[in-house]
Amino acid sequence: MPDDWKRQIDALHSDLVRRDDPAAWVSEADAVDASYLYPQLAVRGPVFGLAARETDDEGPWRLLGDVTEGTPQQARDGLNSLLWFKAKDDTDDREERRALLSAVARLEREPVNELTVLGTRYRVIRGDEFARSGEDGLEPPRPTDPEPADPSWEDRPSPPSQDVGFTLDPGRAEGLMAGALRIALRGFTYTGDHFPPAFREDSVRAVRDHPEVVLLPVSFGVAERRGERWRPRGALMPTPHDARRLLVHGMTEFWPLLYDFDDAERTEFAHAAAEFRAAGRANEVVVRDRCYRVCRVERMVRLGPDGPEPARPSDVETTEPMKLHPTMDEDGVIHYDD
Template sequence: MSDDWKRQIDALHSELVRRDDPAAWVSEADALDASYLYPHLAVRGPVFGLAAREPGDETDWRLLNDVMDGTPQQARDGLNSLLWFKAKDSADGRAERRALLAAVARLEQERINEVTVLGTRYRVVRGEEFARAGDDGLEPPRPTDPEPAVPSWDERPSPPSHDAGFALAPGRDSGVMAGALRLALRGFTYAGDDFPPAFREDARRAVRDYPEVVLLPVSFGVAERSGERWRPRGALMPTPHDARRLLVHGLTEFWPLLYDLDDVERAEFARAADRFKSAGRANEVVVRDQCFRVCRVERMVRVGPDGPEPARPSDVETTEPMKLHPTMDEHGTIRYDE
């Protein structure tokens, strides 16, 4: 253990002792148990989102949305829409609207990862998504992960963002195990012939230029086991119960349509959903030859002297920049015929 590593771990431990918080100690015990039961990291790959640094704030970049987009261009399109609606709904006069619309025009034409508008720096940020894995597969939720006091299986609107407003500031770990994981991830890079040379070179450069790591809020998702591999099914959720509700919806609504199940198969999936709900805080269900599990998903963002890491040149793109919204002039007039 390097002196720097030991010094930081000792500081985290001292802070935990100073707080004298029994709940924090239980969470630490859960995290320690998980490190033994699920000692491996299963890396899914990059995810993308948006961050901003406001005028006068020379330290913290804060996330604007969930870092869950699959490509950089999806995040750029999100920034395009964010600025367009600012121009439409909250611009203070023609000058502000012109500045916002000028940035929108660039985003319609260019693959840019940062733009400054009215003193605010906006950046497409790159993260890595991963889960812990052990002999029985991916890690399920921990006993100390947050659960609603009164869980409901009723349909509800999409849960609010749990990343928005999160400060991308290294060293603000919630415990010793989280701090140890962050320190261990600083040297994470792609290696092996499975990755093209450009991927490996960009990863090495990121370790050098963005040496610090910030762990984002933990999320929860549904994965399906296929042989020895696990495949994600659906979006990430802020709590285990939100992911369980997503799994029930998949069993009863989405997957029967996707797989064109017959009446007998639909009934099997519905019975499996009922068993799952009746079990309370269950995290796994098997129906026919398919195994679904609610899993604990973690993400990290690299940070350097100038802020969070943007998209890399080697990141895969599937779409081009394009016009997403009607034409608006500096007066706020929208033309739908252009």
């Protein structure tokens, strides 16, 4: 074990002992068990989001939203909207509005990954999403993963994001096993001939230029297995129960419409959803040849001397910069005909 690695592990262990927190020790025991049952990491690929930092602040960057977008341009579009609505709702100053709208105009034309507007640096950041896997597939939630106080199965507003306001600080407090994982991921690169050469080269360069790693809040999602392959179904949720509710609504409401289920399929899925719901904290349901599992999903972001890693040149895009909102003038008047 390299000396630097050993020093960091020793520091994490010392902090855990110093805190003398029984709940933390139980969580660590769960994490140790998971490392044996699900020893491999199944990497889904890159995810993107937005971070910001004030130009006169030496503190860590903070997340502005969920780091879950599939392409850099989707995150840029999010920044476009953020700045447009700031110009619309957050200022009555013509000069400030002009600066915000100038940044919006640039985002409509160029695939920029960083902008400084009114003393705030905004950056499109890149992360990687992964889950643990073992002989029986992807890791389900752990017994110590937090559940909502009110585990309702009814429709309710989207649960609050765990990413918003999260600080990208590699020195933040974390558990021993999470710290060990973070340290191990510092050397992670994409390998294998199924990745384009430029993708692999950018991955190696990222280890050199952005050597630190921050683990984002753990999320939970639904994965479907047909044969030996798993694929995600739906958005990431902050708790296992939120993902379970998403699965039930998928089986009973969304998927029958989306995939034009016949009467037999509707009945089968509705029956399976009712049994799954009645079980309370079940994490898996099988319908016909399909297995659906609530899985534990993790994400990492790399950091370098200048902050979080931006999008890489080899990252895939599916859309281009475009105009997303009506034209607004410096007085805040919106022109819908322009």
